[in-house]
Amino acid sequence: MAVAVTLVRMKIAILRHSAKGQRGGMMTSGGILGLLLAGGTIFLAFQGGDWLAAAYAVWMLGWIIGPVFSGGDETLRPEFFSLVGLPAPRLAAGLLVSAFVGVAPVISLIALAGLVAAAAPGNALVAVPAMVLQLAIFVLLSKVAVAVLGIALRSRVGAIGAGLINGAVLAFLGQAWVFAVTFGQGGQIPAFVRYLPSGWGLLAVRGEYLALLSMAVLIVLLLAAWAALLARRTGASRPSTRGRRPMRAATAREAVVAKELRTWSRDLVRNYQLTFALAYGVFFAGAPLALGITGMLPLAGPIFIMMASAMTANSYGTDGTAHWLTLMTPGASDVRGRQLAWLLAVGPVALALAVAFTLAVDGPWPLVLAATFALLGGGAGMVPLISVYGLVPGTDPRSRSGNPLRTSEDDGAMTGVVYLTLFLVALTAAPAVLVTSLFGWWGVVAGAVTGVLCYWGLGLLASRRLAARGPELLQLMRTGRRPESGSSLFKMPELSKTEQTIAMICWSFGAIPLVPQGVLAAVFVSTGRLRMSWFLATYMPPGLRWPTAALMILLGLTMYGVGLWIPYRARKRAASAKAATVQGLNHTA
Structure with missing residues (x-):
């Protein structure tokens, strides 16, 4: 007792x-x-x-x-x-x-x-x-x-x-x-x-x-x-003593790729994350087969890419202070190496899923290929970008507790990273999907171009951020405290209890009206094969189904907009108060 x-x-x-x-x-x-x-x-x-x-x-x-x-x-x-x-x-x-x-x-x-x-x-x-x-x-x-x-x-x-x-x-x-x-x-x-x-x-x-x-x-x-x-x-863990093949990289970028690929194959947390994303994509797309609905099955590959991106979006925070090795290596291209390794780990599996399941149901080939190409490039570009701008300090792999799932102490920030990554990576496929719906196979070309641009452009932004803020990010990984002068995608200003509650509700539940009640409902209404389900649009009269789905999409986007606007307004308010204080001190002096 x-x-x-x-x-x-x-x-x-x-x-x-x-x-x-x-x-x-x-x-x-x-x-x-x-x-x-x-x-x-x-x-x-x-x-x-x-x-x-x-x-x-x-x-x-x-x-x-x-x-x-x-x-x-x-x-x-x-x-x-x-x-x-x-x-x-x-x-x-x-x-x-x-x-x-x-x-x-x-x-x-x-x-x-x-x-x-x-x-x-x-x-x-x-x-x-x-x-x-x-x-x-x-x-x-x-x-x-x-x-x-x-x-x-x-x-x-x-x-x-x-x-x-x-x-x-x-x-x-x-x-x-x-x-x-x-x-x-x-x-x-x-x-x-x-x-x-x-x-x-x-x-x-x-x-x-x-x-x-x-x-x-x-x-x-x-x-x-x-x-x-x-x-x-609470017992002692037993490290592996098996011999390892030496790396034979000729350049700094090849060394990063080799290091990342070995991490993907050996880090048990990454093994878990990749397998989880694969199982989620397959079973989420395959569940409607119980009702005889095959339309979602080809989407297993794109869903897998989105979930793999969300699970790995805090890669720098998960790796911890090992990043100092890269910072001390002149000319090392860490971001480009991570991008290539991510593509090699995720890309073959995603392409195999997309081709196999689309072949099983005989289409739609243009939509699936366009979305897959766009999402692969978008994920490879968005993962390092979010990781360096919205890094969440994690526990060093060498210091993990007996619960390997506990890679970070800030659950709220990690939840925000996951939701934001899902949304932004899905957004990179929007142009290709739109072109596919209008021009058919030209959407595949648009998806490939979008993927290449996202891979190159977002990777370039991440590389510049890492070069400019590398020491500050390392300090954040080591101590968990962000420098006062630093900025972050997830650095929240002082919010009232009401503002915090509204912002968290918007970020946590905005995906419900946007994706299932909006986007997916529109897909099922367009097919006309699903009469009743938990989608609100399916219970409406035929003339109101599309407006209901559109209203749900608008509601989801509005919730995310409010979730962004509240901290933005608080930042402006804090900046104005700081400027007024400085002006008052100058006037007094």
Whole structure:
């Protein structure tokens, strides 16, 4: 109990100090969204059937998948206590108690209040222990999933397997409408949902009290598994002692290419990222096959390129202070070498996907080839550009913790990098897609030209930025503190709580109306093969479907515009205040 109390007090103190500034705005916006989702979940408790069980299954999946992609809650790392001498079960129990402190557990507990509304007559009191046990299962499943993935990322086979599984799961979540239509026809939820661990609390409040015992047993088993995984995590890692072939590069650029290709093949985090992007592209494009829709399958290659760009857009921040080797090498062309290595790692896979899947469904060749060529050049140019302008300080590979997914402490900035990269890389393919829709095969030429221009022009901007700001970027990688005179794409000015919340909501959710409800809805409306889905445009009368899709695209672009305008206005306001202060000092002098 003393250990648990101490860890809880530490967690509260850390959260209290970190709730200021940009992270506080993120917590506020996340809390508001969580309350809305919790309210919707409680509303389902009054609908009858298995809707509440399905909602809790989604919450459980969110607890498992969310921390896997964000690196998990590392406020209190197990490594911090490795020298204290606590037994692994005791440390795991203390960390479990402290894990209940935070915004996410509180929001989940509110959502679990739906058990009270769904309880059978006379079973309202059973809902209280059921809520606590259900939340403990959610938290422990999250901890075990992150710990298992961390262990898996210590081997190449494990990293590839984890990337495949996580990419497939996230793709299926993104295409949830397919499975809602496939399995939920007639408004019925599959009966097996209520027997998942997420539904045991609901079974308990409906009179099946053995479910409470099952929940307690599962908690004990998960706690024991987590304790065993913690013991492995805090143990010493064993470096590879296998011999390596020497590099035989004749120029500095060839040396960078060779170094990058070896990093792509040996760095387990990059193995995971590339495999994740591949699995996401294939499964996201292939999911509509369950409804007999083949139109998205040829897009697997372009989707893979976009996701690979987003996953690797912070390449300099991930590599850390190893960049000093390049800075100390006269004439080294680091950006061009990274671009070429990125193309060699991503390009063959993307072209193979595009050709194979387009051949399988017999077209549309011009659109797929144009988008693929444009996105390859756009990704190769945008990745280093975003990395040097919006670098997020990360943990040096040599200093990574037992959780390899935790490559950066600034989750908000990393989220912004991912969303911005997805948007900008997709934007590079817009001219080629437009030319294809108007002139057919000429779009392929436009895509190739666009890709070459993006590769050369964006790479040139990144090279100049790196040459001008190389020492400052190295200082940022080493200390995590940006020089006062430096500028950054993601350097946020002082914003009020309201401005932070609005900006984070716009950046986090602008993609929903823009891509699925806008762009994809327009594609499906144009084909006329999808009558009903979760796209709002498909429920509108025929004359209003296109205007609805266009309105959603406009709404998404507006949200991104507001997200950019708020910090821009704050910068102008801060600059004006600074100028007024300087003018006042000069006048006084």
